[in-house]
Amino acid sequence: MVKKQYRSTGEITFDIFNYIILGIIGIAAILPFLFVVAGSFATEAEITKRAVFLIPTTISFDAYKFIFSTDTIVRSIGVSLYVTVIGTIVNLFFTVTMAYPMAKRYLMGRNLILNMVIFTMLFGGGMIPTYLVIRDLQLLDTLNALILPGAISAFNLIIVKNFFQELPVEMEEAARIDGCSELGLLWKIVLPLSKPVLATFTLFYAVGHWNNFFSALLYINDPSKWPLQVMLRQIVMLSQSAAGDLSLMDPNFVQPPEQSIKMAVIVVGTLPIMCVYPFLQKHFAKGVMLGSVKG
């Protein structure tokens, strides 16, 4: 595209350095994670022999076997999956149903509602008053406490609203003349046209739920309802590696190294993100751009 032009040695040096530096930065971004993955497959001998390695000499699945044989971790994975799936559905329902009417310029009270939403982005009740509301609603120690208080992200709502607003009005009018109802319009015309945006937000919301730690810390005291992120902290940082139950049940079981178990839990906690990342990556640059368009 760009025609070949004269380049000074200074420029060439700049380019070479630039390529090398960015290469290093790119690798640095994922290197810690690669170490953890390698460590999760390590045996006791490996861990004591070498501190840092990327390719273990002998691969052992003991840490993973251990994780999936403990009740506590498996249950917390179940909790996280439940909250992620149901939570994302709730997010989409609430966001779309609210964004759609707000996209209608002729809707009475639209500006009031919009300002009301924007105000919550600037100022909020804070941790304690919100906690008390959740408590008074009897949501403490229920999984709904991880889903309902975050049902809509004001930021996402406004982006979706702006997107709906940009859809061509003519299509809508034509459908109305053919006798399409308001709900039919949303379901049959607007949503199919919004697939890329909805896909972006589905993924963003889902990642948010999977990664959520704060809500569970605040609202869930019952360990049997802890999502994986809270369990992860217990195991890695507070070193309460649910070790007990297994060695009691099976005397022949060889306890995998503590360090490997921790790394394996970290891998499990990240795995779903790594699985959706390729899909996510295709969409998010566009999603972020949408956000920067004012309206």
Next chain:
Amino acid sequence: MKQGAAMGTAEIHTGSAYRSKRELIFKRLKRDKWLYILLTPGLLYFLLFKYVPMWGILLAFKDFQPFLGFMKSEWVGLEHFRTFFQNPDFFMLLRNTLVLSLLNLVFFFPAPIILALLLNEIRLSFYKRTIQTLIYVPHFISMVIVASISYVFLTTQGGAVNEFLYTYTGSKIDFLADPNWFRPMIILQTIWKECGWGTIIFLAALAGVDVEQYEAAVMDGASRWRQIWHITLPAIRSTIVILLILRMGTILDNGFEQIYLMMNALNREVAEVFDTYVYALGITQGAFSYSTAVGLFKSVIGVVLVLGTNWLAKKFGESGLY
């Protein structure tokens, strides 16, 4: 129904045809009834989970007694604020919060800008895309994972970094407990996690720069550095200003999760910030009124800072946020 819907949008500008304003409102409510029904769940959400807690802020001015309830608890005015400002913890919190924010501003804020400028100089689009894919990854990893990875690597009990240090220097450093290492650790985590993601917005701004400007500059004999300085940087100036405004608003927010996860009894002196303090006193110790007051103090300063910076930005001829 069908007919009414068909007329739908056409009716909007014919308001004068109605006899009274009330009738107009009623007509429009009826015409758009499905829209209002759709709005209901969202509105309820905002009222219940955003506006009711705002009402709860009044707790800061009351002496909340659980058995009396919210309404019957006694008003105490600014009592909790007075106690807080006289508490030596106040200065510790303010210092820790501001130092962390300042370090973030100095070390983290410019990082995505520099990274975006470097990326922008890459001509090979395949290489550029690969690097972008890699550097966005950490953004999607939870803070718990980031903290966990830090623990696993930095612990003195078999952590890779310490094993490495021990082999070559014969001593270990307890990064996780040493107060001197807390701040660098937090800043490094933030840079690792968010620096790549932060480039997106700058790259978007850079994509809008007119290529002809560069061509003209090359004609005039401008070097790559000169081009960056005179064309690229001015082009993203307003984006930088907007992000700076947003950052000012969150200067008292240091990210609860990260601090909470990295804090322990040994580094508390440099780690405790407003949010973790509110959590510790409010949720774990039940001092609802006092911690609400602390939280309110923080939010109000935050709002004032956003509005103030925005005003200042406008004074300097930038478009600002509002």
